[in-house]
Amino acid sequence: MSIRHGLLALLERGQMYGYQLRSAFEAETGATWPLNIGQVYTTLTRLERDGLVRGLPEHDGGQRPYEITAEGRTELALWFATPIAHADRPRDELAIKLALALTTPGVDVQSVVQTQRSATMRTLQQYTRLKKDDGELPWRLVLDSLIFQAEAELRWLDHCEASLVRFVPSTSPVPTAASAEEENVHERA
Amino acid sequence: MSIRHGLLALLERGQMYGYQLRSAFEAETGATWPLNIGQVYTTLTRLERDGLVRGLPEHDGGQRPYEITAEGRTELALWFATPIAHADRPRDELAIKLALALTTPGVDVQSVVQTQRSATMRTLQQYTRLKKDDGELPWRLVLDSLIFQAEAELRWLDHCEASLVRFVPSTSPVPTAASAEEENVHERA
DNA sequence: AGTGCCATGTAAGGAGTTACATGATTCG
DNA sequence: CGAATCATGTAACTCCTTACATGGCACT
Known part of the structure; x- marks a missing residue:
């Protein structure tokens, strides 16, 4: 779930489109975990389906920005407020x-x-x-x-x-x- | 890939069937990371498809044991001989x-x-x-x-x-x- | 004209989870 | 008998990765 919430967090800083989101994500984490661009789009689609994000009409240059919704902000706040349990971490x-x-x-x-x-x-x-x-x-x-x-x-x-x-x-x-x-x-x- | 190789390692100790494999896996790791039984069967199917494992005829009690193949042993040895890179670990x-x-x-x-x-x-x-x-x-x-x-x-x-x-x-x-x-x-x- | 980067997507598949369906056996 | 446990599977879905297809735009 880190990508899902990660994208939400980035969108909290303002509207962004897919390609921008990947750059921003990798900039924050120093490209330690490279983020596939394909996943950004599929995750954005799911986020929109779940009402956490809203896709905006296509810009001139073919860019399609997204913005976070109120529901998305709630979800994001919950993520930050909830500690990550050791139980639901991936197997070592x-x-x-x-x-x-x-x-x-x-x-x-x-x-x-x-x-x-x-x-x-x-x-x-x-x-x-x-x-x-x-x-x-x-x-x-x-x-x-x-x-x-x-x-x-x-x-x-x-x-x-x-x-x-x-x-x-x-x-x-x-x-x-x-x-x-x-x-x-x-x-x- | 940990389950795939984990099952291979368990089969190196002898023939086992699905349910047994899950118990053995959880016994080793102290049930820290519970292993879903459904995944055991799908993983065994994939392992068999890849020739690393061989499904044996059904036992009396309805149990279907599997055994590791020579190719499986090679793959397992490779796993043990290769260190786990920090690059291909899940995102933190x-x-x-x-x-x-x-x-x-x-x-x-x-x-x-x-x-x-x-x-x-x-x-x-x-x-x-x-x-x-x-x-x-x-x-x-x-x-x-x-x-x-x-x-x-x-x-x-x-x-x-x-x-x-x-x-x-x-x-x-x-x-x-x-x-x-x-x-x-x-x-x- | 070609290379390379920006930008958006789709397809295919592996890995994992949850849930369901189905029987056999065992135990109170 | 009924409930729990053993045992095998399937279905649906998420997440993630790799690879492919497509087009615009900029620079040389």
Whole structure:
């Protein structure tokens, strides 16, 4: 629902047409999450259908501006007033991956962790490099959010590795691997 | 793509049918992200279409087990070997919301931040309460991931508030009150 | 004349959610 | 018997992405 409300928020600053909305959105968030232009139009259509937005007659240059409605303002105010619950956030693919890696036969969990850490460290470095450059406040806060998250991810990966060494004997194949294969049955459903 | 690969990983432990897959998935991740049963079946259909999985003849009790194919094993190994890039993660709705709140007229950013912080702190407390209870390793790591992320979010919110007081004069139109209120105390998590 | 950007859309499909329909089995 | 749970599916819909089609306008 972030795009839907994001467009509403942009329209609260005044009338805008589709192409403008995309530019504005990407300007705010520093093009961190590029917004497909196609989605802007389909979302605008849905917003209009739901009465949150009103499409205006086509301008000279072929531009079709939209304006927010009273109902749209109410909806927007509600969005800003309501905290984002952790329950309705998307699944964390990395957490799922590592959790499953633990019980999947033939997967070297340690190497999964370390591969991910290298990648995350690289992106973290790119983020910190970006920080020095420019700086509109909104975009800087978004960037900081990414940095904080990446740092947390690194800490978590370290934490995982520390937990692992206590449970997984070693990276090297255990000689009792043959007997360990009897554990191949699926447990309780 | 997390469900697709998640199901593949579970099937690597042996044949399973749809209902079992959902239980197993939720057991691993502690029901943090409940998995809709309908999606399991549609995903299995797509996986079979793509040759990553093979549907077996119906069992006596009406259960239709699936098994992973060689191609599926390759795909799964690739998933585990490839780090998850920050680029193709879903948009962070909270970051977008705050970034837009800054430039949206009539929005009290400070209160948005504080509302969110209260909510995040509550869920963090729930998480830490959960930690004491049980403990399969995979689920515990998932929980730790959630905790680390929530803590990072709290730090970021504090950071946002600190940045705000320097740029937004104050909620009240009196400039002298703002400078007095600048050192708004928030001890970090 | 051609390249490239501005601007609006549509089509096709993946992923996910909610809801519904349908049976079998199990338990009080 | 009735209710709950197990088990498989389908339908409708939102959100999002990728790709395609189309036209205007500006610059070289």
